[in-house]
Structures are given as structure tokens and as C-alpha cells.
Amino acid sequence: MTAEEVESLAREFLAAHDPGGDRLEFLRARFDAGLAWVHFPAGLGGLGVHRELQQVVERVLAGTPQLDTGVQGIGLGMAAPTILAFGTEEQKKRFLRPLWTGEEIWCQLFSEPGAGSDLATLATRAVRDGDEWVVDGQKVWTSGAHHSRWAILVARTDAEVPKHRGLTYFVCDMHAPGVDVRPLRQITGEAEFNEVFLTGVRLGDDLRLGEVGDGWRVAQMTLMNERVAIGGAPVRRGGGMAGVVAETWRSRPELRTHDLHRRLLRLWVEAEVTRLAGARLREQLAAGQPGPEGSGMKLSFASLNQALSGLDVELRGEEGLEYDDWSFRRSDSVDFFGRGAGYRYLRAKGNSIEGGTSEILRNIVAERVLGLPSEPRVDKDVPWKDLPR
Amino acid sequence: MTLLYTEVEEELRASVRDLLADRCGPDAVLARIESAAPYDMELWKTLSRDIGVAGLLVPEALGGAGATAREVAVVLEELGRAVAPVPFLTSAVLATKALLEIGEEDLIQELASGEATAALVVPLAASPYRSLPEGVTVGADGTLSGQVRAVAGADVADVLLVPVGPGALYQVEAGDARIEVVPSLDLTRPVATVTFDGAPGEVLGHFERGKVLAFGAGLLASEQLGVAQWCLDTTLAYIRERHQFARPIGSFQSIKHRMADLWLDVVRARAAARNAADLLAEPGGDSPELAVAVAKAWCSEVALHVAEESVQLHGGIGMTWEHPVHLYLKRAKAGQIALGSPGAHRDAVAELADLPAPA
Known part of the structure; x- marks a missing residue:
């Protein structure tokens, strides 16, 4: 299908559906027309065409009801590609449509208090009981768990084998008895994250994604997509956090000093070359030459966001000593660029931790992209139950 | 417009790279630098006559290839990668661009064919953004x-x-x-x-001297990319092989993390250099001035940083005259100063991106 054909499909859809009517009805119809994510197969919200043609659809449908990507981020960016790659036909039919329209929100039950960078060492157990699995354990850093209908969950189903081999991937029903979500207050004052306690949670075997014991491979798909989702969004020139700081700079000439100017220019240039590298990466993907550059984009994104948001606070002087709101409250969505400068600075600290710390990402680049040898490992061939914890 | 390389560009790259691999290896360059003829004019003749690099920017009607800044940039990447001692930047880019701006039609044909070589008489350190002292x-x-x-x-x-x-x-x-x-x-x-x-x-x-120097600066970024790429590749190969403490030094995280950061810098240098070349190739493109300033500011520092790290990670051998990495360090340091320092280009960014200096 050509770009012209996709465009005319989108135009026909727009002619037949009133974007001013019911928002949800419009989004459902858009999914059914294959205009949700065009690279997904027909019948699952797509047309089975190249990902790049999505831009064509977005242009035609600009100004119509849009998704709430702040709330739906985990579903769209991580759960959906994993379900598409590893789900059964029934699972794809059941989950993808309400995931895309936002009727059902998703969260991610991966990290645990004892398993952060070393995710594969996680301890949440899933024990088979007939057609069901019984899950017990504790998860943490779970964004949006408090309004989620479903979660993607990795749990240990075999403690007798080395850690990477004893994991299984599930969809967890967040409304099931035994799921207890508690807000986790962050350095910003708010609770965007949660702790999730799972006590005797019963999940049907039809909620398992992929084979028993294959959870690590399935999780890799999620994690790869997570990194692209965090660092890979297109930015316009002078946009993103650089745009936020530049706006302060332009509108407040009284704050300017030579030292700040010198640092601002360095960061602005770095933001611009990072933007260009992202654009080049997307071109490579579109041309069917997927490059290793993707692994690096989140690294750049994190360090830039932190440096720029820090500069913004410093630049503001007296105002930088104030903070908009410390009250402990649930946030409804993730917004790196919203609220006050102090909030943005503190929130950006998470960028080099969430979705793979910058240290782990540097290992991934060094080993998978640059082919450097790994550090000697003591945990690879030892059954999980025998690992020191 | 594209930030990728076209097939034609890749073919041009391959023929330049093959020739340089054959005639301009590190040992040959090391031997030449202390001779009476530091420039390899035989290599330059082959490059300009057989591959036609001297006339890339010259219209076909004047005996050139009618190519653009994009192809020139690819040649510069390869010349940087080999620190090839040939007057491509000075004759086929700076001098040729000056003649093109003026509309000169005779000398330029001699330059295009490789019969003659020219140089623009300005300090290599001249900034596109400043008028020169009356020399x-x-x-x-x-x-x-x-x-x-x-x-x-x-x-x-x-x-x-x-x-x-x-x-x-x-x-x-x-x-x-x-x-x-x-x-x-x-x-x-x-x-x-x-x-x-x-x-x-x-x-x-x-002619407008600043415009010619900016054109050269934007393309020098691609040469710097080539310098950085060689240093990165060579260092990677070394730290995979070099054993200390009974393991390759490239298996230590303290080194791997530095390499990951260098790689990321080079990835972004490639995007910046390609963007500048692309916008210089299309007159009337979206702010080539900003693309040039960004590319030269970034690629200057990346080439230098990767070269410095390369010397350090090679350890003792990196400090010797016999290992070629010093040639790249010296090219990178000189390139940082050439055609406007990173600071001069960032000052230009201040102007072009509306980030004004304090009053």
C-alpha cells in the first residue's frame, strides 16, 4: 500500500466519522479502520504497512480526538508490541483494541525491591494450580498502577534453574483479589509510582504470554520498546527541554550571565545533534536499515534533560529557590516538561534510572553494539535458589 | 533531503577508501611526514584524475562532476579516516568554492581536472564570523x-x-x-x-569570504567525523585484544562505559555532519548557517575528545611516535581551531537560534 492509498483511506474515514461526536466511538472506529497503528496487522488496528506511513494518517487526522499518551504510555509503548509479538490470537483480539483507545490502562510489574538493574533475579513467584497460576510477591516503581486495568508481569515459575531460564511472562488482572496498590512518594513530592503487593493472586493460564520459562525473552521485547519509547520521540528543532529553557532565557533578559550563556549554548548544540541523531535513526528504520543507534538515544535524552532542567533552576535565581507544590498526591500522567522548573529538575533525575539505568544501557551499547566482552559473571549458571541475595 | 548516505555516495566512498587503503596506510603516512614532501601529490593526482574528487563541486559544463556538498562530505570522511595528506579541503573545497562564488570559469577548469592546485590565502584558523586583519x-x-x-x-x-x-x-x-x-x-x-x-x-x-569559510567549516565537520571514526574503531580493536589482569581491558566497565559514551558522541557527530552537508547541498535549504555552526561546534569537540581518549586507552603505545594515533590527535587539535573554533560557532548559534548573550 502506498502513502497515497493510506492517505485516501484516512480521508475516507474522516469523511464517514464525525470527529466532533463521541470521542470513544471515534477512536474505536479508527482502530477498526486500521488507522490506529498502521504497521500492526489488519484486524488489529493496522493495515500491515510500514510504520513510517503512520505520519500520513496523523497528518490527516490532526485535530480529531487523540490518545492520552501520558496515561497510555506503557500500554502503547511496551505492552502492545509485546502482545503483538508473543500473544495468542485470542489475546491480541481481547487486549489491543481497548488498550489503544485508552478504555483500559496498562502498567508494568517488572522491578522489585531486590531486582532493579538485575531484573532477571526477581523473586515474585507464580505457582501453577490446575488452569491457574497463583502469584505472590512485591513489585515497585509501578507507574500508573492505581488506574490500571491490566499489567504486564514477569514472575518466577522455576527456582531450580539459572535465573534467566525460570521466568514466565503474564498479563496480570489488576482488579483480581490480592492485588494491593500503594502509592510510593517520590523526590518530587507526588506519587507517580506505586508499590504493588501481590498476595495469592490467581491468574488464568490464558493470561500467560509466551511459553512457560520463556519470560526473559518476552521481557526483552518490552524493555527494548521501553527504551525507544523514552528516548525516541521526535522533537522539533529547539523543542523538548532545550525549548523550555530557551523560553526562560528569551523572556527573562535580566537573568542572563556569561557563564550561563556559555553552558546554555553547549547544551542547546547537544540537544540539536541528539535530535538530528533521532531523526537519522527514524530514517534508517524507515529505509529498513535498523541501526544500533536506538540503544543510545535514551542515554542522551536522560543526560540532556537533567543538565537542561538543572540549568533552568539555576538560571531563575530567586525563583529557583521556590517550588510549585510538594503535596503528596497521585499524578494522573507522566509529563517531563510540565509544572515548575524545580519539579522538572527533580523528575528528570528519574530519566537515567527508569527503563534501564544509564549504567546498564552503557553496558548494552558496549557489549551488543561495540562487541566488547562482558565482565566475568558468577551468576549465570547457578540455579536461582542458590544465588546470594 | 536525507541524513543517510545514497548509493552513489557509498560507491564514491568505496572507491576513495580502496585507493587510500592501498596507497595511504598509517605506515606510509608516518614515513611521509618527516620527508621533504609531506603532501602526497602522486596520490592527489590519482584521486583527482581517476576518481575525479577535485572537480566534485564544479559544474559538468566546466569539466567537473556537478556533484554537491554531500559527495564532498563523504570524500572528506574518508580522507579524515586516513589523515590523508592531500590538498582536497584547501583546493577542491575552499579555493574552488571561492571561484564558484565569483563565477570564474577558466582556472576552475584546471582545478577540476587536477591539472592545477590552488589555495585560498587565509589563516586556516580564520573564522567565518569575523573579518580578517588586513594581511x-x-x-x-x-x-x-x-x-x-x-x-x-x-x-x-x-x-x-x-x-x-x-x-x-x-x-x-x-x-x-x-x-x-x-x-x-x-x-x-x-x-x-x-x-x-x-x-x-x-x-x-x-566574493563573500565568510560564506566560503562557513561552507568549508560545515564540510570540515565531515572530515572530523572520519577522524573520530578511525580513533573509535582503532581503540575498540585494541581494547578487545590487549590483555591485563588476565582479561581483555575492554571487558572492564570503566573502559566500556567510556567507549559507549564516545560511540554515542560519534553517532551524533554523523547526524550533525550529514545535516550540514545536506543543507549546504541545497541552496535555499532550511538555515544551512545554523546547521554548519552546530556541526562544526560538535564535530570539532567530538573528534578531539575521541582522539584524546584513544591516546589514553592505548596506554604506553599511544604515546609513541610509531603508533599512528598521534597523527589523528594532531589533526583533531588543529581541526578544532580551523575555520572557527567551537566557541566561535556556538556564538553563531546564539545569534541564529535566538539565544542572545547578556547585555
């Missing part, structure tokens, strides 16, 4: 007098192109000037002091 003046008899320091490519030029006053460009036969090569930081692109003492010259026309 050369025209006497009452029409002859040129004055001195210009740190000119690259003059010692192998047949013809000198001499900017005079606010925008005039004179042509002087190289034999009518005194050209003294001085010991230079960059051994593979040495500089010379050029002195005119009543030299006969012919005015070719008027």
Missing part, C-alpha cells in the same frame, strides 16, 4: 604586498587566491610569492607563512 594590500602599481600566517595547502599550490580588502579576490602565481612551511602541529596538513613582496596579481572578482 595583504594592493600597491599603487597594482602589485600585492603583505604576509599571511598559518595557510594550509599553499606549499603545494600552483595558484594562490588572495583575499584583499573587504571582498576582492586576487590570483597570484605561487612562484611570485614566498611560501615558507613552518613546523606544524598537524603533521598531515602543515601550514605555511605566505609573503607577498610586490607580487603581480590579477583581480578575479568579489
Whole structure:
């Protein structure tokens, strides 16, 4: 299908559906027309065409009801590609449509208090009981768990084998008895994250994604997509956090000093070359030459966001000593660029931790992209139950 | 517009790379730098006549290839990767661009064919954003007098192109000037002091010097990318092989993390250099000035940083004359200064991106 054909499909859809009517009805119809994510197969919200043609659809449908990507981020960016790659036909039919329209929100039950960078060492157990699995354990850093209908969950189903081999991937029903979500207050004052306690949670075997014991491979798909989702969004020139700081700079000439100017220019240039590298990466993907550059984009994104948001606070002087709101409250969505400068600075600290710390990402680049040898490992061939914890 | 390489560009790259692998390996370059002929003019003849690199920017009607800044950038990447001692940047880019701006049609044909080589007589350190001190003046008899320091490519030029006053460009036969090569930081692109003492010259026309220098700076970014890429590749190969403490030193995280950061810097240098080349290739493109300033500011620092890290990660051998990495360090350090320092280009960014300096 050509770009012209996709465009005319989108135009026909727009002619037949009133974007001013019911928002949800419009989004459902858009999914059914294959205009949700065009690279997904027909019948699952797509047309089975190249990902790049999505831009064509977005242009035609600009100004119509849009998704709430702040709330739906985990579903769209991580759960959906994993379900598409590893789900059964029934699972794809059941989950993808309400995931895309936002009727059902998703969260991610991966990290645990004892398993952060070393995710594969996680301890949440899933024990088979007939057609069901019984899950017990504790998860943490779970964004949006408090309004989620479903979660993607990795749990240990075999403690007798080395850690990477004893994991299984599930969809967890967040409304099931035994799921207890508690807000986790962050350095910003708010609770965007949660702790999730799972006590005797019963999940049907039809909620398992992929084979028993294959959870690590399935999780890799999620994690790869997570990194692209965090660092890979297109930015316009002078946009993103650089745009936020530049706006302060332009509108407040009284704050300017030579030292700040010198640092601002360095960061602005770095933001611009990072933007260009992202654009080049997307071109490579579109041309069917997927490059290793993707692994690096989140690294750049994190360090830039932190440096720029820090500069913004410093630049503001007296105002930088104030903070908009410390009250402990649930946030409804993730917004790196919203609220006050102090909030943005503190929130950006998470960028080099969430979705793979910058240290782990540097290992991934060094080993998978640059082919450097790994550090000697003591945990690879030892059954999980025998690992020191 | 694309930030990727086209098939034609990849073919051009392959033929330049093959030739350089054959004729311009590290040992050959190391042997040449202390000889009486630091530039490899035989290699330059082959490059310009057989592959046609000298005439890339020249229209086909004038005997050139009618190519653009994009192809020139690819050649510069390869020349940087080999620190090839040939006057491509000085003759086929800077001097040729000056002649193109003026609309000159005779000398440019000789340059395109490789019959003659020219140099623009400005210090290699000249910034596109500043007017130069009055180096050369025209006497009452029409002859040129004055001195210009740190000119690259003059010692192998047949013809000198001499900017005079606010925008005039004179042509002087190289034999009518005194050209003294001085010991230079960059051994593979040495500089010379050029002195005119009543030299006969012919005015070719008027041109915007800043525009020509900015064009050169934007493309120099691609040469710097090539320098950085060689340093990265060579260092990777070394740390995979070099064993200390009974393991390859490339398995230590303290080294792996540095390499990951360098790689990321080079990935972004490629995007910046490609963007500048692409916008310089299309007149009327979206702010080529900003793309040039960003590319030269970033690629200068990346090439230098990767070269410095390369010396460090090679340990003792990196400090020796026999290992070629010092040639890249010296090229990178000289390149940082050439055609506007990173700071000069960031000042330009301030202007172009509306980030004004304090009052």
C-alpha cells in the first residue's frame, strides 16, 4: 500500500466519522479502520504497512480526538508490541483494541525491591494450580498502577534453574483479589509510582504470554520498546527541554550571565545533534536499515534533560529557590516538561534510572553494539535458589 | 533531503577508501611526514584524475562532476579516516568554492581536472564570523604586498587566491610569492607563512569570504567525523585484544562505559555532519548557517575528545611516535581551531537560534 492509498483511506474515514461526536466511538472506529497503528496487522488496528506511513494518517487526522499518551504510555509503548509479538490470537483480539483507545490502562510489574538493574533475579513467584497460576510477591516503581486495568508481569515459575531460564511472562488482572496498590512518594513530592503487593493472586493460564520459562525473552521485547519509547520521540528543532529553557532565557533578559550563556549554548548544540541523531535513526528504520543507534538515544535524552532542567533552576535565581507544590498526591500522567522548573529538575533525575539505568544501557551499547566482552559473571549458571541475595 | 548516505555516495566512498587503503596506510603516512614532501601529490593526482574528487563541486559544463556538498562530505570522511595528506579541503573545497562564488570559469577548469592546485590565502584558523586583519594590500602599481600566517595547502599550490580588502579576490602565481612551511602541529596538513613582496596579481572578482569559510567549516565537520571514526574503531580493536589482569581491558566497565559514551558522541557527530552537508547541498535549504555552526561546534569537540581518549586507552603505545594515533590527535587539535573554533560557532548559534548573550 502506498502513502497515497493510506492517505485516501484516512480521508475516507474522516469523511464517514464525525470527529466532533463521541470521542470513544471515534477512536474505536479508527482502530477498526486500521488507522490506529498502521504497521500492526489488519484486524488489529493496522493495515500491515510500514510504520513510517503512520505520519500520513496523523497528518490527516490532526485535530480529531487523540490518545492520552501520558496515561497510555506503557500500554502503547511496551505492552502492545509485546502482545503483538508473543500473544495468542485470542489475546491480541481481547487486549489491543481497548488498550489503544485508552478504555483500559496498562502498567508494568517488572522491578522489585531486590531486582532493579538485575531484573532477571526477581523473586515474585507464580505457582501453577490446575488452569491457574497463583502469584505472590512485591513489585515497585509501578507507574500508573492505581488506574490500571491490566499489567504486564514477569514472575518466577522455576527456582531450580539459572535465573534467566525460570521466568514466565503474564498479563496480570489488576482488579483480581490480592492485588494491593500503594502509592510510593517520590523526590518530587507526588506519587507517580506505586508499590504493588501481590498476595495469592490467581491468574488464568490464558493470561500467560509466551511459553512457560520463556519470560526473559518476552521481557526483552518490552524493555527494548521501553527504551525507544523514552528516548525516541521526535522533537522539533529547539523543542523538548532545550525549548523550555530557551523560553526562560528569551523572556527573562535580566537573568542572563556569561557563564550561563556559555553552558546554555553547549547544551542547546547537544540537544540539536541528539535530535538530528533521532531523526537519522527514524530514517534508517524507515529505509529498513535498523541501526544500533536506538540503544543510545535514551542515554542522551536522560543526560540532556537533567543538565537542561538543572540549568533552568539555576538560571531563575530567586525563583529557583521556590517550588510549585510538594503535596503528596497521585499524578494522573507522566509529563517531563510540565509544572515548575524545580519539579522538572527533580523528575528528570528519574530519566537515567527508569527503563534501564544509564549504567546498564552503557553496558548494552558496549557489549551488543561495540562487541566488547562482558565482565566475568558468577551468576549465570547457578540455579536461582542458590544465588546470594 | 536525507541524513543517510545514497548509493552513489557509498560507491564514491568505496572507491576513495580502496585507493587510500592501498596507497595511504598509517605506515606510509608516518614515513611521509618527516620527508621533504609531506603532501602526497602522486596520490592527489590519482584521486583527482581517476576518481575525479577535485572537480566534485564544479559544474559538468566546466569539466567537473556537478556533484554537491554531500559527495564532498563523504570524500572528506574518508580522507579524515586516513589523515590523508592531500590538498582536497584547501583546493577542491575552499579555493574552488571561492571561484564558484565569483563565477570564474577558466582556472576552475584546471582545478577540476587536477591539472592545477590552488589555495585560498587565509589563516586556516580564520573564522567565518569575523573579518580578517588586513594581511595583504594592493600597491599603487597594482602589485600585492603583505604576509599571511598559518595557510594550509599553499606549499603545494600552483595558484594562490588572495583575499584583499573587504571582498576582492586576487590570483597570484605561487612562484611570485614566498611560501615558507613552518613546523606544524598537524603533521598531515602543515601550514605555511605566505609573503607577498610586490607580487603581480590579477583581480578575479568579489566574493563573500565568510560564506566560503562557513561552507568549508560545515564540510570540515565531515572530515572530523572520519577522524573520530578511525580513533573509535582503532581503540575498540585494541581494547578487545590487549590483555591485563588476565582479561581483555575492554571487558572492564570503566573502559566500556567510556567507549559507549564516545560511540554515542560519534553517532551524533554523523547526524550533525550529514545535516550540514545536506543543507549546504541545497541552496535555499532550511538555515544551512545554523546547521554548519552546530556541526562544526560538535564535530570539532567530538573528534578531539575521541582522539584524546584513544591516546589514553592505548596506554604506553599511544604515546609513541610509531603508533599512528598521534597523527589523528594532531589533526583533531588543529581541526578544532580551523575555520572557527567551537566557541566561535556556538556564538553563531546564539545569534541564529535566538539565544542572545547578556547585555
